[in-house]
Amino acid sequence: MSIHPSAAAGQDVLVRTVGLTKIFPPRERRGTAFTAVDGIDLQVRRGEAFGVLGPNGAGKSSTMRMIACVSPRSSGELEVLGLDPATHGRTIRGRIGVIPQDDALDAELTVRENILIYGRYFGLDKASIASRADELLEFAQLTEKADAKVEHLSGGMRRRLTIARSLINEPQVLLLDEPTTGLDPQARHVLWDRLFRLKQQGVTLILTTHYMDEAEQLCDRLVVMDHGRIVAEGSPRELIDRYATREVLELRFAVGAQSDAVDKIKEAASARIEVLPDRVLWYADDGETALASVHALRLEPETALVRRASLEDVFLALTGRTLVD
The missing domain is CATH 3.30.70.100 (Alpha-Beta Plaits)
Known part of the structure; x- marks a missing residue:
């Protein structure tokens, strides 16, 4: 089954996979190849919050890395924003935002400097970056901390800064890997509010999480993965009605x-x-x-x-x- 960019655009599907597979080569200890993602089909529509749930080793992170164009697929078809990551990876990366599980911030720089420097990777001019940084600091509720060193921020503030920084290029799709891991309840709820506002602004969210209450709060639809395969798909309410x-x-x-x-x-x-x-x-x-x-x-x-x-x-x-x- 072939995928055509025009079809995806017409249906407002921003991410589409057909038989997507990721196989890692044999390790010295195993002696055999390991299939992390085993032929999954999914579609993520414009403006929705889409969750990918599963236990450790289910294939969530491998799936997210392929969508983020940082890990090549082994087989199957993958389309992001109407483009094939195998041939248009750089273009796609310029139009998406990625929030890794671990904050990759420069602790010796200030909050504002972290955003300004990150903006240069996308080829934005200094005036645009500075203007955008002010907006993002306000969005992340970090304006008062703009000149503080990152090393002095709380975990919740660091997480909000990571999200703010990932939005510098005004991405159409935002990938979030365990966005609230390690945060206290207050910080989690503040982050939920920021993500809900992004969704209201039309940003498509794709997230992995181990917190089921988070998935219920944020996700319009989700898939549950286990051993590299999708074992269930639907809205949180649909899945509860179907399996509980x-x-x-x-x-x-x-x-x-x-x-x-x-x-x-x-x-x-x-x-x-x-x-x-x-x-x-x-x-x-x-x-x-x-x-x-x-x-x-x-x-x-x-x-x-x-x-x-x-x-x-x-x-x-x-x-x-x-x-x-």
């Missing part, structure tokens, strides 16, 4: 009592039950009714919590709870 129940009942029992309680619950429940070391999860459309059933079995949990199903429930159902290094 409306509510989840969390039960905690006294030490030594959980095993017997689980046996009774499994006999009585027709819905999905998940047993964890410290609690039991009962997936139900009505959590209160499920709790009444627990009491009817003459079981007395130490704590019982009814909550709405979340994207995290979907993520764990699709990718499992096993820790991946």
Whole structure:
């Protein structure tokens, strides 16, 4: 299946992949090639926030690096802004913004200097860079810190500066790899607000994140990757409706009592039950009714919590709870 730039532009698709694959050559330890991305198809539309979720090693970063034109694809088709990265990588890089997981700021320079110097990489004239820097400092709420050295900034301020700097070329697409990792709740919410404003201005966002609440807050659509493949796609609400129940009942029992309680619950429940070391999860459309059933079995949990199903429930159902290094 071939992709034509005109078709992508007409459909407002800014990123499109067909059978996109990334294979790394054999390592000395393995002796075999490693497939990081295994034939994925996706489309990112103009002006949307698109999430790429998955456990460690799922292929998220490899996918983002191919879209960012810093890692060549092994096979399949990839189109960014109507262009092929294999032949127009430099042009594409000039029209996108990239926010890496680790801030690559120059700690010895001031906040403003970091933006000014970065702007030169895009061939912008000094007057345009200076004017744009003032706008970006205000957008990132860093105007008062313009002359401060980066080494004196908090983690949240550094992250906002990284975003501001990535916008110097007025990108059409902004790639964000784990944008709020390591930030406290207040800093995360400030960053969410900045990203939401960018989306309102028409910037297309593509982000990876391990925070499911972040994905629910920011993403219009998302894919869940596992072992290099896409295992689910849709809006956060669609995925919750498709792979989880409306509510989840969390039960905690006294030490030594959980095993017997689980046996009774499994006999009585027709819905999905998940047993964890410290609690039991009962997936139900009505959590209160499920709790009444627990009491009817003459079981007395130490704590019982009814909550709405979340994207995290979907993520764990699709990718499992096993820790991946």
